[in-house]
Amino acid sequence: MxxxxxxxxxxxxxxxxxxxxxxxxxxxxxxxxxxxxxxxxxxxxxxxxxxxxxxxxxxxxxxxxxxxxxxxxxxxxxxxxxxxxxxxxxxxxxxxxxxxxxxxxxxxxxxxxxxxxxxxxxxxxxxxxxxxxxxxxxxxxxxxxxxxxxxxxxxxxxxxxxxxxxxxxxxxxxxxxxxxxxxxxxxxxxxxxxxxxxxxxxxxxxxxxxxxxxAGAYARRGGRDQWHSERALQKALLGIGFTTRAQYLRNVAVRGAYRFVPEPVRRVAYRRLIARGPGIARAGEH
Missing domain, CATH: 3.90.550.10 (Spore Coat Polysaccharide Biosynthesis Protein SpsA; Chain A)
Incomplete structure (x- = not known):
């Protein structure tokens, strides 16, 4: 064959x-x-x-x-x-x-x-x-x-x-x-x-x-414009039934707050939370 x-x-x-x-x-x-x-x-x-x-x-x-x-x-x-x-x-x-x-x-x-x-x-x-x-x-x-x-x-x-x-x-x-x-x-x-x-x-x-x-890689993930984009995305995900109401509220709270923290904090938060996801850990991650 x-x-x-x-x-x-x-x-x-x-x-x-x-x-x-x-x-x-x-x-x-x-x-x-x-x-x-x-x-x-x-x-x-x-x-x-x-x-x-x-x-x-x-x-x-x-x-x-x-x-x-x-x-x-x-x-x-x-x-x-x-x-x-x-x-x-x-x-x-x-x-x-x-x-x-x-x-x-x-x-x-x-x-x-x-x-x-x-x-x-x-x-x-x-x-x-x-x-x-x-x-x-x-x-x-x-x-x-x-x-x-x-x-x-x-x-x-x-x-x-x-x-x-x-x-x-x-x-x-x-x-x-x-x-x-x-x-x-x-x-x-x-x-x-x-x-x-x-x-x-x-x-x-x-x-x-x-x-x-x-330079600017993490700065671009923050600010009011990205907050509006984040909120629009979460509404869209909820609108097609991809997320539940509870997931929508969690995402807006966690991912939305991330848009307004100082850039050095945003960098750490991305690696420890946003890139990993809540309640999810992998072997070798600390």
Whole structure:
């Protein structure tokens, strides 16, 4: 009996004016050239005009890429949710992997994730290392929940997937209504709707993506705008029946208060509570 042919997949990489050209190049090469299992296509979706240095970096990776690249340019900056929706529309394959323009994929990432998708899952994430601008400066590690039930339970309080790590079926994304704007939480809102619509989900515990936490990473999670986004998200989750009234009140109280604490406290709180979830502990965590 012959083995099944490995599925082809697209890589979706958004970029916009504030992205660093060197970081973008590293994100691209680590997710394409350096992979032990490469995507069959890359879609670089450019969200509005970008500086000349970034344009040059995009042109260079397109010219050097070992796989076909679609440079999909949006004439105006429309925001991540709309940009990703537009990028998905030009992906040639139903299976789509994500990476952000300032993060790094480890070489075995897709070799580890794709078999789970080929085995029947609709959405698969991985663990992540958090690092400062120096790749050698790892400052944290996110360990995701695994298994359908554990992920679904955890999703009632916190996003169970790290967006730059995911591989998903575009058909499952479409079935859930696609990306929709929700502050900095459009990914959580999408993944919750995917779970609610019956998507089969999983995570690889091993960190296979390096996530850059430079200046402002925690500052962006706080403030009045993020409070309004948080409240809108929690109302939306309650509205589709994803959370109960009690869970809604808990989430607004805990996650809402998190938006207003000082940034140093927010950093600690994220690692000890928000990233873990209430009442959930894992071996090796203290």
């Amino acid at each position: 012959s083995e099944a042919t490995p599925a082809e997949f697209s890589l979706l990489l958004p970029v916009y004016r504030a992205d660093d050209p060197a970081h973008f190049t590293k994100a691209f090469t680590s997710s394409v050239t350096a992979q032990t299992r490469r995507p069959a296509q890359v879609v670089v979706v450019q969200d509005g005009p970008v500086p000349s240095e970034l344009t040059a970096a995009i042109d260079q990776v397109v010219a050097d890429s070992p796989v076909p690249v679609v440079h999909h340019v949006l004439p105006e900056n429309v925001g991540l949710a709309t940009a990703l929706t537009s990028g998905l529309s030009v992906c040639a394959h139903d299976i789509v992997a994500r990476i952000d323009a300032d993060d790094i994929s480890l070489a075995s990432r897709f070799e580890r994730q794709l078999p789970l998708i080929e085995g029947g899952l609709d959405l698969v994430g991985t663990g992540m290392y958090e690092f400062l601008d120096d790749v050698g400066s790892i400052v944290g590690q996110r360990i995701p929940r695994t298994g359908q039930t554990e992920i679904e339970d955890y999703a009632r309080f916190h996003d169970p997937f790290s967006h730059p790590t995911v591989v998903y079926r575009r058909s499952a994304v479409d079935a859930a209504g696609g990306y929709q704007a929700m502050g900095l939480m459009e990914d959580y809102w999408l993944f919750a709707r995917m779970i609610a619509s019956g998507a089969r989900v999983g995570n690889v515990v091993e960190p296979l993506v390096m996530y850059r936490v430079g």
